[in-house]
Amino acid sequence: MxxxxxxxxxxxxxxxxxxxxxxxxxxxxxxxxxxxxxxxxxxxxxxxxxxxxxxxxxxxxxxxxxxxxxxxxxxxxxxxxxxxxxxxxxxxxxxxxxxxxxxxxxxxxxxxxxxxxxxxxxxxxxxxxxxxxxxxxxxxxxxxxxxxxxxxxxxxxxxxxxxxxxxxxxxxxxxxxxxxxxxxxxxxxxxxxxxxxxxxxxxxxxxxxxxxxxxxxxxxxxxxxxxxxxxxxxxxxxxxxxxxxxxxxxxxxxxxxxxxxxxxxxxxxxxxxxxxxxxxxxxxxxxxxxxxxxxxxxxxxxxxxxxxxxxxxxxxxxxxxxxxxxxxxxxxxxxxxxxxxxxxxxxxxxxxxxxxxRNLDMTQGLIMAEAVMMALAPEIGRLNAHHLIETACQQAIQQQRHLQDVVQELDEIKKIFSKEKIEEIFRPTTYLGNIQAQIDAVLAEAKGVAK
Known part of the structure; x- marks a missing residue:
């Protein structure tokens, strides 16, 4: 070298x-x-x-x-x-x-x-x-x-x-x-x-x-x-x-x-x-x-x-x-x-x-589409929920609107979720799965790794 x-x-x-x-x-x-x-x-x-x-x-x-x-x-x-x-x-x-x-x-x-x-x-x-x-x-x-x-x-x-x-x-x-x-x-x-x-x-x-x-x-x-x-x-x-x-x-x-x-x-x-x-x-x-x-x-x-x-x-x-x-x-x-x-x-x-x-907010809520779909799935079935939210995403993109605003206007959703519930679903902190448990597991695992 x-x-x-x-x-x-x-x-x-x-x-x-x-x-x-x-x-x-x-x-x-x-x-x-x-x-x-x-x-x-x-x-x-x-x-x-x-x-x-x-x-x-x-x-x-x-x-x-x-x-x-x-x-x-x-x-x-x-x-x-x-x-x-x-x-x-x-x-x-x-x-x-x-x-x-x-x-x-x-x-x-x-x-x-x-x-x-x-x-x-x-x-x-x-x-x-x-x-x-x-x-x-x-x-x-x-x-x-x-x-x-x-x-x-x-x-x-x-x-x-x-x-x-x-x-x-x-x-x-x-x-x-x-x-x-x-x-x-x-x-x-x-x-x-x-x-x-x-x-x-x-x-x-x-x-x-x-x-x-x-x-x-x-x-x-x-x-x-x-x-x-x-x-x-x-x-x-x-x-x-x-x-x-x-x-x-x-x-x-x-x-x-x-x-x-x-x-x-x-x-x-x-x-x-x-x-x-x-x-x-x-x-x-x-x-x-x-x-x-x-x-x-x-x-x-x-x-x-x-x-x-x-x-x-x-x-x-x-x-x-x-x-x-x-x-x-x-x-x-x-x-x-x-x-x-x-x-x-x-x-x-x-x-x-x-x-x-800024990057988290960039898509105007589109990153929460799966969260909305999975919340709806037990009520109307996963495939129907996927189709409904996919259409809502396309509308939000075409109209340059926040997905949450589009979703809140859908009759199929309004009769299932309150406005407060929809706001909760769209908060990224509510859709982190088991990330905190994984972090805890990695930190705990570290105690067993040879120093």
């Missing part, structure tokens, strides 16, 4: 986690943990593991990243030249210890495990910002639970809802995203260690013991069997991020539409230099929504690559595994960036109550 656009689409901490330097750091962490695990079960001497751990504490400074970048293109992955340099770094301290570097492992073991370590670190940041957005949306749901506004279907005015209900729906989706993250951890955050073909034959009868110790060293889950050819763990993680981005995209679509000049119900936070136009001084563009929607546009395309990578050949893929290296970091970065933008908007969203009321 160009640095000119990084602040628009990404989040700095997650970007750093997926940097070249950080990836190499996680690979060193995996190598050191492997040595410690093997020493614990007696595969290599403890003194050797101590030397490897000592060198690991120096971090990526023991590596030549420029030459690694060149060598990776020839080797087919970064692990092969990495292991050569890492072995040389250990050898510079202890020649005997260098003999045991990367003992029994293969390139994919180190890359996959380092990737899982990366994902765990990035997932913590995403979970933190997701939780913050969730809490803000819950607060907004409570604050605006009684603010009646128009609900829209097919981009047309439909029936009354409340702004709090819209926030509650957003919050509920974010709550489910938090649950998804919690549930996937036990499956996804798992070490990979299988050796050449997944059998760990090079470790003789100590393979299972090393796997257990390796997982404990890294505080990751232990797999029942090697998973280097079965990529569902990686796909589940990416798909969860894609769902999060999709939910954020839905929210951004909503608030950007509500920022339209003709609607003007909500506005992104105002700040100097934010949302302006290079030619039109009056503009206040939904710039945060643009960033979120761009991520929601991009991530599905990246997910296609991730899903396609599941179809692999035998015990190690030719190309499928490699495609993940491009897709997974960007999905993480786009998700984190979209979350940051959403969090900023939710915390500083500006509500135009006057515009909400």
């Amino acid at each position: 160009s640095q000119l656009y990084a602040s628009l689409f990404y989040q700095p901490e997650v970007t750093e986690i997926f940097s070249d330097t950080s990836m190499l750091g996680y690979m060193i962490q995996a190598e050191a943990a492997l040595a410690q695990a093997q020493a614990q079960v007696g595969v290599i001497p403890h003194a050797v593991a101590a030397v490897i751990t000592q060198v690991a504490k120096q971090g990526v400074d023991v590596l030549d990243q420029d030459s690694l970048a060149v060598a990776a293109g020839l080797a087919g992955n970064i692990a092969i030249p990495f292991v050569k340099q890492w072995t040389a770094a250990v050898q510079s301290v202890d020649t005997d210890a260098a003999r045991y570097v990367h003992w029994g492992a293969t390139s994919q073991d180190i890359i996959d495990t380092a990737t899982i370590l990366q994902c765990r670190a990035a997932l913590e940041i995403i979970e933190q910002h997701l939780q913050q957005s969730y809490q803000i949306a819950l607060h907004q749901a409570e604050q605006y639970r009684d603010q009646v506004m128009i609900g829209r279907t097919w981009l047309q005015q439909a029936l009354p809802i409340t702004l709090g209900h819209k926030f509650a729906r957003w919050a509920s989706a974010l709550g489910r995203d938090l649950q998804r993250i919690t549930q996937l951890k036990s499956r996804v955050l798992t070490i990979q260690l299988g050796g050449a073909v997944g059998s760990l034959a090079s470790l003789l009868d100590q393979g299972s013991s090393v796997v257990t110790a390796f997982a404990r060293q890294l505080d990751l889950n232990e797999p029942a069997c090697t998973w280097h050819g079965e990529r569902d763990r990686v796909v589940e993680l990416a798909a969860t991020l894609a769902i999060i981005v999709g939910n954020l995209g839905k929210m951004a679509r909503d608030w950007s539409l509500m920022m339209q000049t003709e609607i003007a119900e909500l506005f992104e936070p105002d700040a100097k230099g934010r949302g302006g136009s290079s030619t039109m001084p009056h503009k206040r563009n939904p710039v945060a929504a643009a960033s979120v929607l761009a991520a929601a546009n991009r991530v599905p395309a990246l997910m296609c690559s991730v899903y396609q990578s599941m179809v692999q050949e035998h015990e190690r893929s030719l190309g499928g595994w490699h495609a993940e290296w491009l897709s997974i970091p960007e999905i993480f970065q786009l998700c984190a960036g979209a979350l940051i933008r959403t969090e900023e908007v939710l915390s500083g969203l500006q509500v135009n109550v006057d515009a909400i009321q």
Whole structure:
């Protein structure tokens, strides 16, 4: 990603986690943990593991990243030249210890495990910002639970809802995203260690013991069997991020539409230099929504690559595994960036109550047509009521009159409802269904969502 656009689409901490330097750091962490695990079960001497751990504490400074970048293109992955340099770094301290570097492992073991370590670190940041957005949306749901506004279907005015209900729906989706993250951890955050073909034959009868110790060293889950050819763990993680981005995209679509000049119900936070136009001084563009929607546009395309990578050949893929290296970091970065933008908007969203009321009144009562029809239905039947009110709506539109005035003149209605009853039916607050119960349920549900 160009640095000119990084602040628009990404989040700095997650970007750093997926940097070249950080990836190499996680690979060193995996190598050191492997040595410690093997020493614990007696595969290599403890003194050797101590030397490897000592060198690991120096971090990526023991590596030549420029030459690694060149060598990776020839080797087919970064692990092969990495292991050569890492072995040389250990050898510079202890020649005997260098003999045991990367003992029994293969390139994919180190890359996959380092990737899982990366994902765990990035997932913590995403979970933190997701939780913050969730809490803000819950607060907004409570604050605006009684603010009646128009609900829209097919981009047309439909029936009354409340702004709090819209926030509650957003919050509920974010709550489910938090649950998804919690549930996937036990499956996804798992070490990979299988050796050449997944059998760990090079470790003789100590393979299972090393796997257990390796997982404990890294505080990751232990797999029942090697998973280097079965990529569902990686796909589940990416798909969860894609769902999060999709939910954020839905929210951004909503608030950007509500920022339209003709609607003007909500506005992104105002700040100097934010949302302006290079030619039109009056503009206040939904710039945060643009960033979120761009991520929601991009991530599905990246997910296609991730899903396609599941179809692999035998015990190690030719190309499928490699495609993940491009897709997974960007999905993480786009998700984190979209979350940051959403969090900023939710915390500083500006509500135009006057515009909400204006839009609610715009159709001169037509939005209450269903309410009138359903009130009449028990008396004259639903189909008859539908026909009667549909005709009344057409008359109101043609005569440019309020629907309530037209309805009050109909003999079929006057003999059933009093003027006061008709006025009550036409009040939007009387036709909100179970919205308040739904808001209460979302707020109650929040108490059970993992913090």
